[in-house]
Amino acid sequence: MSNTQAKLGTAMLKSLISLREQKGAVNIEDVGAILESMAHTLHTSDGEADRFLREEIRKMAAYIGEANKEILALGANTQGNNSSNLADASERLGAVVKATEEATGRILDAAEEIQTLAGKMGEPAKPIVAAGMRIIEACNFQDLTGQRIAKVLKVLDHLETRILRLAELFRTEAANANGDGKDNSLLSGPPLPDNAATQADIDALFSGLQPKK
Amino acid sequence: MAVDKNLSILIVDDYKTMLRIVKNLLKQLGFDNVDEATDGGMAIEKMKEKAYGLIISDWNMEPVTGLDLLKHVRSDEKTKSVPFIMVTAESKPENVVVAKQAGVSNYIVKPFNAETLKAKLESVLGAF
Numbered sequence: 001m002s003n004t005q006a007k008l009g010t011a012m013l014k015s016l017i018s019l020r021e022q023k024g025a026v027n028i029e030d031v032g033a034i035l036e037s038m039a040h041t042l043h044t045s046d047g048e049a050d051r052f053l054r055e056e057i058r059k060m061a062a063y064i065g066e067a068n069k070e071i072l073a074l075g076a077n078t079q080g081n082n083s084s085n086l087a088d089a090s091e092r093l094g095a096v097v098k099a100t101e102e103a104t105g106r107i108l109d110a111a112e113e114i115q116t117l118a119g120k121m122g123e124p125a126k127p128i129v130a131a132g133m134r135i136i137e138a139c140n141f142q143d144l145t146g147q148r149i150a151k152v153l154k155v156l157d158h159l160e161t162r163i164l165r166l167a168e169l170f171r172t173e174a175a176n177a178n179g180d181g182k183d184n185s186l187l188s189g190p191p192l193p194d195n196a197a198t199q200a201d202i203d204a205l206f207s208g209l210q211p212k213k
Numbered sequence: 214m215a216v217d218k219n220l221s222i223l224i225v226d227d228y229k230t231m232l233r234i235v236k237n238l239l240k241q242l243g244f245d246n247v248d249e250a251t252d253g254g255m256a257i258e259k260m261k262e263k264a265y266g267l268i269i270s271d272w273n274m275e276p277v278t279g280l281d282l283l284k285h286v287r288s289d290e291k292t293k294s295v296p297f298i299m300v301t302a303e304s305k306p307e308n309v310v311v312a313k314q315a316g317v318s319n320y321i322v323k324p325f326n327a328e329t330l331k332a333k334l335e336s337v338l339g340a341f
Contacts, residue, residue: 101229101230104230105229105230105233108230108233108234108237112237115237115241133238133241133327136234136237136238137234137238137324137325137326137327139230139233139234140231140234140323140324140325141324142228142230143226143228143230143231143234143302143323143324144302144323144324146228146230147228147273147302186272186280186303186305186307186308186311187272187273187278187303188303188305189273189302189303190302190323191302191304191305196304196322197304197305197306197322198322199321199322199325199329201304202304202309202320202321202322205306205309205310206309206313206319206320209309209310209313209314210313211313211316
């Protein structure tokens with residue numbers, strides 16, 4: 001590390017500490033401003049390493065500025081309501097789950113009614129009972145779509161939390177990672193159809209496993 | 214020995230649609246004595262009140278998962294021998310391994326049909 005680089009690192013740290021003492025916290029715009037100031041300080045230095053460092057610092061400052069704008073835009077309200085864009089997306093997905101649940105309930109009502117009526121008609125109506133069964137089986141879809149959407153909602157919720165915290169960079173809130181002590185690594189939810197194991201795959205694996213002793 | 218169609222069955226799933234589907238399929242197979250629970254905790258409470266001859270449970274539920282429920286059932290002297298079938302969208306090999314090690318009687322992956330349910334019931338109860 002060049003002498004200039006070492007001095008700049010120390011200078012940056014001192015600036016950050018001083019700002020934090022003055023303001024109580026340092027935000028991402030402050031970091032960008034410090035970097036701009038450092039780039040300006042390096043302006044008069046001609047060494048190759050220092051020119052490189054100057055350029056890298058300018059790029060970092062520009063990137064931080066852009067990243068800050070993007071982060072704020074993600075959390076912004078452009079929907080004309082009281083929700084952020086991410087919260088609005090979550091609400092819409094929740095509405096999809098609710099609507100599919102209600103529709104599936106109506107399909108099941110009708111299928112069960114068909115089976116009950118056909119059941120009274122005896123042998124000739126057996127194909128109708130069987131068709132009603134296939135309708136009921138097909139309603140599995142609501143469980144799977146509901147689980148997939150629930151997974152997406154969790155990701156959106158996590159993303160929104162992280163973005164808001166990024167926007168308050170350098171604040172001293174403690175991380176609130178998963179604190180319930182549970183291991184959720186086995187809870188992946190329904191896989192995508194191309195990656196899904198069939199019942200035959202599961203049966204082959206299951207029958208080959210030793211039971212618990 | 215003939216399978217007792219009056220067997221008490223407990224079905225556990227946090228999706229009401231799935232509870233309806235399983236209950237309907239069981240009814241079609243001749244099993245009418247079916248109770249429902251919407252998560253593992255509720256299932257445990259129901260098991261304190263009634264002895265069940267079969268438990269059919271989802272895995273992915275909160276706060277008590279199907280795996281938690283299975284472990285509870287296998288750890289209780291009164292319920293450790295009750296057949297327990299997991300019906301779940303969790304289909305990775307490690308899930309099957311963990312469930313088997315925890316003592317699951319059989320494993321059905323969603324989506325499933327009546328034929329599969331019948332086959333798995335027969336594997337734990339006997340042919341009917």
